[in-house]
Amino acid sequence: MQDIIERLDAELRTVPAAGFEIEQAVRTGRTAVRRRRVALGGAGLAAVLAVGGLAWAVGPGSGPDGGPDGGTDRTPVAGSPTPTxxxxxEPWEKAELIRVDAEGTITLNPAAAVLEQTRVTDPExxxxxxxxxxxxxxxxxxxxxxxxYASQPLPAQGLTLREWAQQLLTLGTSESGSSDEAWVRINERSRVRPEPGVEIVAxxxxxxxxxxxxxxxxPTAVAEVVRDGVTWFLAVRRLPGGATEAIPYRKDATVPTLSAFVAYARTQYAPNESGGSEGLR
Incomplete structure (x- = not known):
């Protein structure tokens, strides 16, 4: 037992020879750490470049299809349906001024020049x-x-656009019944008498x-009258039942006298190859 103790004591007091150099081992370890850090940094940069490249690929100025505007490539594909x-x-017919479709949309002939336009409300x-x-x-x-729509070539009885439209939209109506009855009355001998507010000139x-x-x-007649300071010519006839119908034409440069009105009215009611015009209406 004593021998074992003495041998252990002797061996523990003796320092074994180093199997490697400590300083060299430390330097080698530090170098390995630096290399690892560089490797990790390079991997991080590669990752950043990969992400950045993806962002550029889908960012403004390009798109998944490589197009310059980032939108969908609209180049027709063989076999795909073509939009109809x-x-x-339809071409416009001669003297066709306006079209009104089933939805009530009003379209003017593109070849027509608009000289004036307004809005007029009818009695309804x-x-x-x-x-x-x-x-x-x-x-x-x-x-x-x-x-x-309705239209009339000019001259239109010397009326302004608004006056013509109002007369057309109120034709046959007035506060006293018929707008024609508001002018004159005609008897069985074709003599005319003025209604209130109308002065008969001839x-x-x-x-x-x-x-x-x-x-x-x-019974029929023609007359030159003045109402509200305006001169009018009338073509007057007596209807079955005794009512009077007076068709007015406002004095203008085309029809300046009663004689000119008679000549004009005769041409308007004269028969022709197509059966005749629409008359003064």
Missing amino acids: PAPAP GTVHRAFELRLDGQDYYAVADDAG SRPDPGLGDRFAPAGQ
């Missing part, structure tokens, strides 16, 4: 659009709403405006 083009509008409260248009060298008045019985104006034997 809208049908071309409906608002109509009124136009003075020029097409192919001819001027027209026209009034339109979502149901259709009149002629039976002016011979033709059968399209009135049948033979029916």
Whole structure:
């Protein structure tokens, strides 16, 4: 037992020889740490570049398809359906001024020049659009709403656009009943008498405006009258039942006298190849 103790004591007092150099081991370890740090830094930079490259690939100025605007490539693909083009509008007919479609949309002939336009309300409260248009060298008045339109070539009895439209929209109506009855009365001998507010300047019985104006034997007359300071010419006829109808024409440069009005009215009611004009209406 004593021998074992003495041997252990002797061996513990002896320092064994170093199997490696401590300083060299420390330097080697530090170098390995630096290399690891550099490797980790390079990996991080590579990761940043990868993320940055992805951001550039989908950022403004490009897109998944590589197009310059970042949008979808709209180049037609073989075999894909081609959009059907809208049908071309029908050509406008001669003297066709306005079109009103099923939805009530009002379209003017693109070849027509708009000289004047306004809005006029009829007695029932409906608002109509009124136009003075020029097409192919001819001027027209026209009034339109979502149901259709009516027009008349100028001259229009010397009326302004608004006056013409109001007369058209109130034709046959007035506070006293018929707008025609508001002018004069005619008797069985073709003599005319003024209604209140109307002054008769001159009149002629039976002016011979033709059968399209009135049948033979029916009392007729023409008259020059003044109402509200304005001069008008009237084509007057007596209707079955005794009522009076007076068709007014406002004095203008085209029809300045009663004789000129008679000549004009005769041409308006004269028969022709197509059966005759619409008369003074």
